Amino acid sequence: MTVTQQGRTPARRASARCSTAASLTPYLFVLPAVFFVVVFLLAPMLYTFWQSFTDADGLRTPNFVGLRNYAELFTSSNFTLSLRNTLIWVVASVVLPVSLAFAMALALERVVGGNFFRTALYLPSTLAAAAAGVLFSFIFDPTSGVLNAALGALGFDSLSQTEWLFRSPLNTWSMIATYTWQSVGANLMIFLIGLQSLPREPLEAAKIDGASGLKFTRLITLPLMTPYVTIASLMAAVNGFKVFDLIWVMTQGGPARSSETLVVTMYREGFILFHQGVSAAIAVVISLIALAFSYFYLRNVMDKESHV
């Protein structure tokens, strides 16, 4: 027995070592990624969650305050306004840049000189949001901005004194227009790639069957493009939640907090008023909304696709 065991041990040990090493190898490969995710994503998330139940102010040791920060949030009129503006941003940033980009992609497939327009339309996407914000702040300037000057020259005198960034909710819509101008190009690229990679057979079959124009787009192109529309819409919605730099540069959420979104409110509470507990509570609310939205949206879309 002993002899047998002794005789097998070195081979078994070597084999066990090999199999252990083999089974550990994949973990070693993912370890750096796991490390970064834990240190730079999960740990800060947990810390933020904990901080949302404290009165942290960046100076003193935080005290546990239970749900006070959440109660303050949900009874504050600023939070309600901020939530309303965020919803406007999310809906508008899905509807406008995505639908415009889709329409443009269809048009560019057909027009002569498509390459030139593609480049021209994509160019704003290469700008930093802050740069776009500065540029459009000049355009929207009430006294000598290009927009009011153009309106005046076209005979719209009553509109030529409009304070685009100083009246609510006009300021939010003006910023959404800027955002649309900047983000339409990236969506356009997604749709152009999608259109070029569509299978030829169903398209040609539909054409032979006599489908054309709007009917062809609605019944043939759009269903085939669903995966691309899904991705573009989801990305647009998430980006709509996150918009900060553009708003900060153009209005800082003002005047009188009228154009704040949740992200701007979070920043203001955390880094201007130093209510870091409240700020963390807003961060948690934003994350929950984005998570719920992504989950239901993806589940709905994937259900539909599986039925197709």
Next chain:
Amino acid sequence: MIKLTKSFPLVLTLALSVAAAQTLELYNDKPDWNSNYTKVGDLGAKSGAGFKGVTFADPSTYQAAVRTSLSTSKAPAMFTWWSGYRMKDLVESGTLQDLTPIWQKYQKAGEYGSDLAKAFTFDGKIYALPNNVAYWAVFYNKKAYKDAGITPPTTWAQLESNNAKLKARGVTAFGQSVEDRWPAFIWFEEFLTRQDPDLYERLMVGKAKYTDPGVTKVFTTWKSWMDKGYFTPASTGFGSGGTNGMAKLFAQGKLANILAGDWYTATIAGTGLKPGEDYGVFILPTMNAKAKPVIIYEASPLIVSKNAVNKAQALKVADFWMSAKAQTLWSNLQSFTPVNNEVTVDNPVTKELTSALSKSKPRLINRIWEATPTEIIEPGVDELSKFMLDPSTQSQVQANLQKLADAYWNKQK
């Protein structure tokens, strides 16, 4: 040789980091002033008190960076801040160095008055040096005044008459702005202190209400000026940036007056106007001609961190900063009203203001941004902005301001 080659970069890195560690950094949120801080630091280097400015473009990022590092060994050795309630928080956290001995040395020598340190004094200890003390006065365009046939007013009635004459010539009398939020408080405090400075002082400490008749009167006066066209639209930019920057309109002669801290001279200078020649300065008169003149001041502190690694060096720099040598250079570089009694400045407008101050000996009143708790005035400027953009919101704005004040003062009871 091989060893030397290999270790050389390491030695160089260490040497550089030691050199870097020896250069004290003065943190600030004033990019336009930063090179001047370094110039004063270069002068200090000759006597072993050298430093260089390290600036942050965004004040909120700056505040976050400084606040979060104060209790650690990474705390900036020296940094600029705001006085009053904004400084109180930091003092209470126990992270600031007591600078009373340095003050005592210079006060004994007669270089500084005792009043100046009040803005930085908490429980009898002085926790900051004067970065600058700005007085809020009216800068006026001399050509616009000449064309309208007017002179700087000495009474409220004359001021109103000047406004009407300027308006008749198509020139806007005063600038107002909600840009960057904070300038919204300027005219509220100016009207209130000119009408009833005691009410202002009581309001700042929660002993009066934003709904009191005296405060209502301030909003009424403000609204009447807006109705008469004495103010620029609230969407006007406060600085010289943008297409409708206040300083730019001032330089073009479309705007006759700008009420701002004396640090605004640098902004006006940026438009090409010459101090003394193209523009002058006066103190806004009081509404009651018999009342003592009043002026808003803003004391900006320079603080030493208790936890900074190079605190000893920072204290050396602090001593140098208070000296007439450093203050002469600093005040002249920045065209600031001197805080050290032995210092004189060359800028004619600064001289004019200094002379007006010593002649009229106005009552000094702390700016609302520092005089009242941050929890009230930070959201408060948003309420004032609301009024400036739509004066019909007056009663709602007053009620909201009082709600903010109640929320804060009730917590203190």
